[in-house]
Amino acid sequence: MSENRIEISVGDMVLTDDGTAVVLHLDRTGVQLRDVRGSVHDVSWLDLTNIDPVAPSPGTKDPAALRSFAEAWGRLSTEARDEAMFRLGVVLEVVTGFRHGHPQLALPGEPSTAFDPASGLSVTARCERMAALLRHESSTSRIGDRDFSKTSGRLLLLWVNAWSRDGLIGLVDGRRAKTVEVFSTIPLAWRQAAHEVVSQFDGDVSTVSFREVRRRIHARLRELGHEVEAPQRASGRYVSHLMSRRGATTRAQRSNKLRGVAGSQSYPAMIPGQVVAIDVTRADVMVWCPDRNGACSVEIITAICLATRAILALRVVPMSADAHDAAMLMYDVMRPFSMLVDGTTVTDWAWAGVPQQIEFYADAPDAHPSCSGVEVTCPRTCRSARVAPGLQGEHMVPGVRPAAVRADHGSIFVSQVFRDLLGRFGVDAAYSRTRRPIDNGILERWHETVQRGLQQLPGYKGRNPSQRGRTVGLPGSHRDEPLLTAHELERFLRRWVALDYHRTPHSGLHRPGAERVDLTPIELFDALLKLSGRLHVPQRPDLIYDFLPQRWGTVGPAGVEFADLVYDSQHLNGLRAVPVGTFRPEDRAMPFVYDPHDVTRVWFRHPETRRIVEVPWRKAHLTQAPLTEVLAQHVRSEVRRRPGGTFLSATAIEDEIVKELGSLVDGVVPKDWKKRVSAARLRFESSRRDHTEADVAMTVAEVVAAAPAPVPEPSTGDDDLGIWADSWPFRPPEPSDPDSW
Template identity: 30%
Template sequence: MAEPGGVLRVEDRVVFDGAEHEVVALSGNAVRLLSMSGQVSVVALPHLLMAADFAVVGSAGPAASRQPFVSDGLMDSVPQAAADRARMWERHLLEVETGLPVDAVPGAIPRPEYDPTRCSVAEREAAKASELTGLGVRASVRTVRRMRQRYRDQGLWGLVDTRYAPRTSGTGRVDPRVVSAAMAVINAQTGTSTGTKSRVLAQVTRRLDDEYGPGTVPLPSQRTAYRLLDRLAAGKHTFGSAVTRRQTANRPAGVFTPTFAARPGEQVQIDVTPLDVMAVMDDGVTARAELIAAIDIATRTICAAVLQPAGTKAIDASLLLARMMVPEPMRPGWEHVLRMSSSRIPHRRLVEIDRRLELAAAKPVIVPETVVIDHGKVFVSETFLRAARTLGVSVQPARPRTPTDKGVIERTFESINTLFCQHVSGYTGRDVTRRGADVNERAVWSVADLQELLEEWIVAGWQMRPHEGLRHPFTPDRALSPNEAYAALVAAAGYVPITLSGEDYIELLPTHWRAIGDAGVQIDYRTYNSQELAPYRHAASGIAAKGDRWEVHYDPYDLTRVWVRDHHRGGWITVPWTHHGLVRQPFADFTWRQARKIAAGRGVDDANETAVAVVLAALLRRAEEGPGQSRALSRARTATAMPNRLPAALPPAASSPPDPEPEPARVGAQELDDHADEPSSGAIVPFGLFDPFSEEGGRL
């Protein structure tokens, strides 16, 4: 680039477009160039000056008298004496270069010893050295020559005494080996617990001794070393919060670029996080549920959100994709204003495409084109990827340890905590420092109840709440709600959602291969049967690779029915659970496993379907009502399993008073008291009746 204040003249030689040219004419804003090969070209002056390789390599006239540009702010960073001395050197060096001082009046004549037409550069340098020495400035000819070179390279800044110039490294005169070792130790603190500066200095000393030998590289004084650590650890939180330190280290080095989408479904982000609310689990113990959710970038619509106990599986993530593509039904008790027909969504046009939307809630159905996931096991599993391929959804993994690649879903989780969770009984706060003393006692909602509350809040709150990140180009001063943004983008992008049919949803459900017997289909000690299975009992499905068994699909969140593929006639056969009339409400697979575990712990055969169904019914009823005032007792019973056999002998009637504390294994206590006077030998101990609905869960 040309130096500031330079002049471009005719007959100057310049480098442009990889070749040397001569300026043959200047006309307004156009420059005519003649290349060394004889080709003539006309170039706009701004284009020429902005070319990456432009440089003036030869001048037809005398060198222009100009002062290299240095900002006043840069000169203000040095002491005034150092700045005045640099400007003094500048005046003398310009006289050596041009023959005239900076403040020379027009028409002035150079002094004889500095006249460029009479004296060479070496003679002018010698004259300047003598003059400066006479003024009391220590300057030899070599010094004048060195200063001329520095002025040519750096301008006025090159004449500043380096002792006063600010050091860009920020480490002063500390040995570079100490700086290097300190940086290595500070970087190694990212994953460790926060310590003090003295610990870091001890590690630096050991590192220097191991690398250069004991005592070879001494450390500066303690005050200097502490200042050095402050400089090197700036912004790293080395001596602050460990969480903040790790988050800062994970921050990507590149420039943050917001995620944009021009139409619904163009990009959807999915993630899992613990919900900041204590829920009452099926066993009466309180714990935090996990939330897996998906959000559309273009409209900020929460496409689907599912709560479940800790331990999200790949099938849960796969079913989330399916839930996104079906309408959200209205629940009993929801207000009429929550219907899609009462919202800004173009309901009438969408109903013409899918009649199921007639009774849908005010949340749009968004079919994703691309889903952004992290590298969690549930998302990179074959089950989830196969479901995405089946739906024609592209999966885009985020870069490892780069949360900004899915920053919208991360921010959505924070919004759910602040807008929903903190208003729910049992709210825990975002960390232990913000947690109340009675969180467990305030937990009253089961996971199913929280799921229903969350779904209603999404429809009534989130989807109708203005979002600062959503703006319409015609009304940029007003924030849009997700439903309003969806309505605007549907019209602009021509987006028409093709929702999943019932059969499509069944296709995405997990699969078992089972034989159809006289009792129907057996899955995990549950029996499913219906009259429609009668023609296929003990029949072969025709799928030799699966041993002629039948393909059975099930919903892990609702095990009250399964679907058997009719391999002979096509379609699906809906088969209900034979004990559904006893339980009378949907239940999940983890609830069934918990019921079997409770039954086995109480001495009941966990392979007996009827017995487990009774325990399941009681479990669901207690989960719905909550543990009440006996929460502590419920936790104690859950932690202590009941023995599977009775005591070998009865305690004597009069030898010792009865134990005042009832034991967990005490069964049939009333019968034992009735027979206390009978001899212990040959005594018959009657069994009590198992009552699954009792609060204690024991026997009567």
């Protein structure tokens, strides 16, 4: 047989990956084959080749074969191919009733009634019959050099399964087959082109099929002017090898690309609060929204100490969190909290950092050059974070002044508002690499840990749609359990952190150079305090106003105006006509701070008393609805988009309503009004609670400062109660309505 000429005719056998195939038709483009499973497919002449395999039976000419199969088949030894072909004949006779698998190639006496599939016998029963036949023939005369005296039906069934799974190659004895792919048979130019093509898949380019990768490799070779061919099977496995190293998905490709610059050691954080990681995640539990009269989703924003895994702050915010939510989280990070368990009564987190004696700014006028200053005259020192040995007693949540904050590239963390806040406090921003969530892996792991608490609540909806129940968000549908509101969810999570998470051993906490012991986050926090000493944390009743954004406004006879809203108060008397350069050189403007979630008032630090003064909106008494900066901006944008401009006559408005809408209600209410009102009210009520807490703290501090200083009791060392020396745990009484203060 000539090397370059294939002699084949209709009815001949062709070896394929699946075993044998019979030729049905020939034409100038190729041949049509039918395999033993009955599938018919066309094969071009270029995909056929001559090999020197084992003839299936004496007197039969050597069959042609597919190139993809011939490459692997040709690397096998003669003994391995001999044995595989014999096993193939046994398997095909069991499965089809014909030794070669096709009626066109039937031997005398086929199909055998003992193995005919039409007889109704199962494959297992036919394997048992074939095993008995082989044992009988082996006892009378050896079949070649093979001994089948101990052949069982189970062994033949394993052959059938291997053939069904891997084709003819699956019947090759593993001890005889080569287990290492010979990539050396692939030309060097072809491998270089493959590397160039596969290297393009770095996570930014969509992944394509292996067939498309091979096409691009051939196109690349053509561009380079290389006329090289590679064995089809070996080159296919080589491409598969390169793609598996690159990553099967775009996410895996990005991870593999960034792995080259990844560190091999953990960050050496040995000081509590040295680095604080913050992130936002969706709360996998539905909450009840009174404004929408239905269930809605919220987010959880958390700050965790990198060294101790202690949760320093946690808030529940609307979807999606904004930069002010991140600023208020940093406000909570710097405040120590305590929680009291008395019997079955559990209080909310209470600010425990208001000092007994406040040195007011009137006594130290140079301490705060502006309302955005962060210098403090009475810092607090953290000595211990011990908790009650059991559930009963006081549980502490430490407050720290971080040296750095680790966050991802979320818009709220890279915003100018948040970056300015960190700059005012001298906190470095350590952002993780783009599309590299593992850089902030501690927070990502916390998002999985908090599921243990969320799963205790009604309305839990699972981590993904496959875990979600049909009645999620429908209170009382199958269980008479109402959903929690957003504020109630926040109180529950804070309770769970202080009583459960902080008191549970953490698998990621170890003592370097010592035997492994179970450590809780609070225990490690105290242990590291022995190394770092006391932590100085600024504590003032008006600390919240250092975390609010600042605006400059000129005070006139009617007050000060911001975004078309006029604010006025008697406290502005004496500041309505100050000379130019009083607060900044270029004009008469003075600094104010504002809350983006509650624009019904602004604040400023009085230049004489150095105390924070509230300036309300002139029309704040006319509305009880939440008025946020987002809603105010929405109203202004709607007015600007009106075709008639800012001022419209009554007739023009009526005509526009009839012409464009037909109904007044359909045109006025936005389609997403429920979502806007829900998020606005949640943020508004949260801001009200924060500022009310600060107002109460400042009032109490004034009363304490006016009272005679108490005689301090002698220190008892490690037996000191509380976690902050000379600190007064501010715990306002909890009314029946938690939103009323």
